[in-house]
């Protein structure tokens with residue numbers, strides 16, 4: 001049924017409804033959880049369709065060969081590690097790929113034996129349920145706000161923000177030309193360009209944008225993609241530019257963890273002059289497919 005047929009059918013139903021029940025029915029359409037749930041599911045369907053679409057353009061590991069540092073860092077991990085992008089591959093998709101023998105959750109401890117251990121999965125994107133949690137439960141109403149995703153990669157945060165929030169503008173800044181091309185294609189295809197923009201740049205060149213941002217999102221941006229000294233420089237830039245009082249910063253992992261791993265302990269203990277942590281109610285969102293541990297990696301701060 002297309003829009004005009006659906007509209008006619010709804011008007012028909014309203015015309016056939018007992019007059020004294022019409023206000024109740026309209027109130028149900030406007031305010032009920034049934035409709036809200038339908039809308040949420042519909043948005044999830046759009047995000048899944050985008051993920052389907054993007055999978056066609058990328059190899060299984062969802063990384064471009066040009067990402068030499070990220071590939072090296074994944075291989076150097078002490079435990080066998082695989083990049084499985086959580087936006088592109090939900091749990092059920094991973095299960096079917098394992099069943100088809102295209103992916104494995106295990107590696108063999110002694111070649112040829114049945115002794116196996118779990119492979120560690122890392123993701124360079126938020127999953128669809130993390131995006132829903134982020135925009136519905138972590139962040140406040142974003143009506144009229146400017147949201148900047150630092151390192152927007154596949155654009156998951158931009159599409160999630162478009163569908164799950166009323167943000168006025170969602171800007172992704174991505175250093176990889178190939179990922180910018182991919183995001184631009186999706187933004188145009190799905191008609192998100194009235195509120196979404198993708199910039200090909202190093203975030204450190206975007207002083208004005210970062211100064212004006214109401215919300216800055218930093219999901220594991222630098223760790224796999226920059227040398228430690230460049231990561232320190234980038235954090236320095238963020239802490240100097242992102243100073244709008246009351247603006248919100250979302251990080252994965254916590255900012256302290258990111259700085260301590262760079263041996264920036266002094267900077268980590270001095271963030272109180274810049275940010276205050278805002279507690280997140282993780283219990284507010286529990287769905288069957290929710291990985292609570294990954295939600296707990298999400299941290300929210302307010303610029304003081």
Ligand SMILES: C[S@@+](CC[C@H](N)C(=O)[O-])C[C@H]1O[C@@H](n2cnc3c(N)ncnc32)[C@H](O)[C@@H]1O
Pocket residue numbers: 123124125126149150151152153154155156157173174175176179201202203204219220221222225226234
């Ligand atoms: C872990 S991904 C984050 C993906 C996305 N924000 C999300 O949450 O789904 C990090 C991305 O940051 C990009 N990146 C790393 N350093 C950057 C920098 N200095 N400026 C802009 N992008 C950067 C990388 O190319 C990579 O695509």
